[in-house]
Amino acid sequence: MDTKKIRNVVIGVVVLSSIGLLVAYAVNTSKFNFKTAKKNKARTGMGYQRDIRIDYKDRTLVHIGDFTANMSLGDRAGKYVRIQLSARVENSDVSDEMKEKNIIIRDNVISALSAKTFSQIATPQGKTRLKEDMRLRLNST
Incomplete structure (x- = not known):
């Protein structure tokens, strides 16, 4: 049972970090640049x-x-x-x-x-x- 919990935690961490990287990539490559917009x-x-x-x-x-x-x-x-x-x-x-x-x-x-x-x-x-x-x-x- 302990290995199933550890495996689920690892899968959750991997999924959350993948989503975070995907969001960061989308924000950095978007056409709207927050620094230059007046x-x-x-x-x-x-x-x-x-x-x-x-x-x-x-x-x-x-x-x-x-x-x-x-x-x-x-x-x-x-x-x-x-x-x-x-x-x-x-x-x-x-x-x-x-x-x-x-x-x-x-x-x-x-x-x-x-x-x-x-x-x-x-x-x-x-x-x-x-x-x-x-x-x-x-x-x-």
Whole structure:
């Protein structure tokens, strides 16, 4: 009886180690590379998180910057908003022009964010309106 128990234990160890090696091989050879993937966690106004993937190789995408601004003292004092703003442009000339006007763009964005209250951007419709407002401000600059 002791030899049957030992044999079962050895078989169990071999099976478990084989499964572990198989999983390690599958993780190492997968196409998704955890080290090079750029993942940002964005927290929505309602407390949910979502993953945002940014393609920095896309030349038509201009990263304008990260912005933090105090919100208007409407319904909840002491609130602030943080956004990461990027814009898709048609060619590199527009990209260069945006880099030259970076100070003006930053001032426009911070002014727009400071004028908003929490209740204005807490809903999905409010976020859509904020995106549209940012787009209009960037196009007018």
